[in-house]
Amino acid sequence: MPPRKTHHTAVVVMPPEALWPPIQAIRARYDRQVxxxxxxxxxxxxxxxxxxxxxxxxxxxxRIRPLLPFTVRLAEIRxxxxxxxxxxxxxxxxxxxxxxxLQRALLAVAPECDDVRRHRGGFTPHLSIGQAPDAxxxxxLQRALxxxxxxxxxxxxxxxxxxxxxxPDDVFRVGWExxxxxxxxxxxxxx
Numbered sequence: 001m002p003p004r005k006t007h008h009t010a011v012v013v014m015p016p017e018a019l020w021p022p023i024q025a026i027r028a029r030y031d032r033q034v035x036x037x038x039x040x041x042x043x044x045x046x047x048x049x050x051x052x053x054x055x056x057x058x059x060x061x062x063r064i065r066p067l068l069p070f071t072v073r074l075a076e077i078r079x080x081x082x083x084x085x086x087x088x089x090x091x092x093x094x095x096x097x098x099x100x101x102l103q104r105a106l107l108a109v110a111p112e113c114d115d116v117r118r119h120r121g122g123f124t125p126h127l128s129i130g131q132a133p134d135a136x137x138x139x140x141l142q143r144a145l146x147x148x149x150x151x152x153x154x155x156x157x158x159x160x161x162x163x164x165x166x167x168p169d170d171v172f173r174v175g176w177e178x179x180x181x182x183x184x185x186x187x188x189x190x191x
Contacts (some may be wrong), residue, residue, distance in 0.1 A: 002032065002083075003048055003052060005113060005115075006046050006049050007049060008163060008165070009047040009162065010162050011159050012040040012043060012159065013093075014174075015072075016152045016154055024039065027129050029130070030129060030130025031131065032131060034138045036164065039127055040160075040172075041099060043099070043106050047113050048110060050163055053161060053175070057161075058183065061157060061178050062105065063108055063109055065103055066180065069155050069156060070098040070156050072093045072156055074152055075094065077089060077093050079132070085133075086133055088128055088130070089129050089138065089142055089145070090127055091127040104161065117145060125162070129145075130180055157180045158178055158184075160177055160186075163175045174186040175188045
């Protein structure tokens with residue numbers, strides 16, 4: 001039986017908090033998940049529950065250290081169209097190839113956590129910034145936001161293992177950072 005996965009955990013890349021204000025300004029207006037999720041790029045989601053993390057930390061570190069550091073640039077706003085007609089707006093992190101390699105390295109440690117690869121077109125690194133009810137609204141919003149957007153750049157030196165409780169306390173928190181500086185507990189969940 002494959003290991004259990006949960007939507008209460010993920011492995012992500014996050015921009016440094018100093019870069020959050022312009023992202024959060026958009027998300028506060030357009031993203032219904034702004035309270036639950038910090039600005040992030042999902043690499044593995046859903047992920048294994050926190051009690052499985054101790055056995056994963058070192059193998060993850062070994063896999064990703066050779067790929068770090070690299071620099072991500074958030075310059076372009078794109079969107080996904082969903083079968084429902086709704087759309088998700090997102091910042092396109094570049095280079096996508098570096099994030100793809102990072103995701104594949106993590107997937108080698110937790111191969112059952114391949115959900116982000118199962119989308120049509122495979123894994124598309126993205127940082128969600130909002131939703132729109134239909135394609136017309138989405139295209140107009142994407143164009144307006146793109147005209148105002150100032151590109152952001154940040155170094156990727158680690159990934160974050162994040163977790164949340166069930167509602168009402170369902171805000172994601174960073175549990176561990178894994179990367180160039182080693183394995184560092186930030187706010188590990190009680191297991």
